[in-house]
Amino acid sequence: MMTSPATVLSTPWKINGLTIKNRFVLSPMAVLQPTEDGRPSDQSIAFLVRRAQGGAGLLMVGGGAATSRGVSEAPFQPLMRSDDDRYIPDLKRLVDAVHEHEVPVIHQIFPSFGAMGIPGEGRPTRAASPKPVHMGAPRLPNGFFIPGGRTNPTPEEITKEEILEVQGATVDAVRRCKEAGFDGIELGAHMRYLYSSFLSPRTNWRTDEYGGSAENRARILVETIRAIREEVGDNYPIGVRMSVNDHLPDGQGPEGYAEVAKHIAAAGVDCIALTDGNYESMDANLPRESGAILAHGEAQIFRDALPGMPLLISSTYDPEQAATAVEEGIIDGLMLARQLLADPDFPNKILAGRESDITWCDHNNSCLRRLIFNVPVTCSKNRETGRESGAGARKATLPQNLVVGATGSPVLMGIADKLASAKSKKVKA
Ligand SMILES: Cc1cc2nc3c(=O)[nH]c(=O)nc-3n(C[C@H](O)[C@H](O)[C@H](O)COP(=O)(O)O)c2cc1C
Ligand code: SF4
Secondary structure, eight states, X not given: OOSOHHHHHTOOEEETTEEESXXXXXXXXXXXXXXXXXXXXXXHHHHHHXXXXXXXXEEEEEEEEOSHHHHHHOSSSSOEEOSSGGGHHHHHHHHHHHHTTTOOEXXXXXXXXXXXXXXXXXXOOEESSSOOOEEOGGGSOTTOOOTTOEXXXXXXXXXXXXXXXXXXXXXXXHHHHHHHTOSEEEEEOOTTSHHHXXXXXXXXXXXXXXXXXXXXXXXXXXXXXXXHHHHHOTTSOEEEEEESOOOSTTSOOHHHHHXXXXXXXXXXXXXXXXXOOOTTSHHHHSOSSTTHHHXXXXXXXXXXXXXXXXXXXXXXXXXXXHHHHHHTTSOSEXXXXXXXXXXXXXXXXXXXXXXXXXXXXXOOOHHHHHHHTTXXXXXXXXXXXXXXTSSOOOOOOOOTTOOOOSOOOHHHHOOHHHHHHHHHHHOOO
């Protein structure tokens, strides 16, 4: 490339009317340590402020449960909540603190966790079709080992009435996010959460208007986005996070996903964040190498299908690769998750040409193991992460290279019972 990565990655861009000062985006992560009742804590705010200080041009706040269904079935605990007006003042406190650093902040919300939810007494999980999540042992990310893999409880097919119920609750949650001052929202439609189960024919076998053609599989999101748009008006940024590829032998590839994305885009979405794989192909979702989504051509297929749509990509932390993709017009923003846990100053260091000072993520996923065990997330390469408020993360020890022996986790496998006993034995919270 002709221009230096710092020059390219320092250029501003826009999502709807929102100007973002550079290309670095904090990828949404459920690492915020909110209060037990789902409000942002001082630590939640300190974590985000630290990433704003480190140079990220946009923060995406991860892991928000947006509806009463989402709260009751949430696989990660506790999550920040937006299912009631009483959460607005605390959400506003978070937004105001980030805005003091002149960085915009978007709230990612999860209306329902679909087949990844935890079922309860008389409360089965719901998805497009009754297809459970199967985590095959060879498809787990680095640092995980589950002999024989694991299969989640089978969800029930969600009814049209329930779809509309979730939609109404989602619109209410977005209104709350807007009232709290968030600069936009992102609907989590990836990983096998509710919306994503509709997008791929592998997990959507419906014969009603929500199944079959790409247009029908996009319908749940199209209707939800239109309803949100009606509530928040034309100028409020609405994003969607979706997969580009199931990476499974019977799964949907990038052309199929891009076809669905065209319908979603036409409903009035302002940006699409591209992730790879899902809970059944976690090796693709949490790669070690930078830039797979570019190397496999998936981002380019989305760009061709959606000219002019702001696109963000995951797991491309190599500055040169990222800058080339921006310069070639393939992508607009660079989502960084683990690298900003390992080094919140990564954006500033790249922009200042101080690459030799960067603390690089080791991709051993100790952070993710902690998330799965509902232990406050810290980082093995950065002692400050998870303790930014100075209060110190709750003490918890997890064995490195944890073998999730015949147990697994509620997040990945929906088997909370075995985890609960493992957790109480191994983890002193
Ligand atoms: C500890 C942890 C928590 C995460 N929580 C979320 C989340 O709440 N929402 C989401 O969309 N992705 C979540 N992710 C996925 C990341 O946003 C990102 O897609 C993934 O880590 C791959 O990007 P990376 O290679 O930059 O880490 C999480 C990842 C980690 C490691
Ligand atoms: S614990 Fe830190 S270094 Fe290890 S994978 Fe997570 S972010 Fe990277």
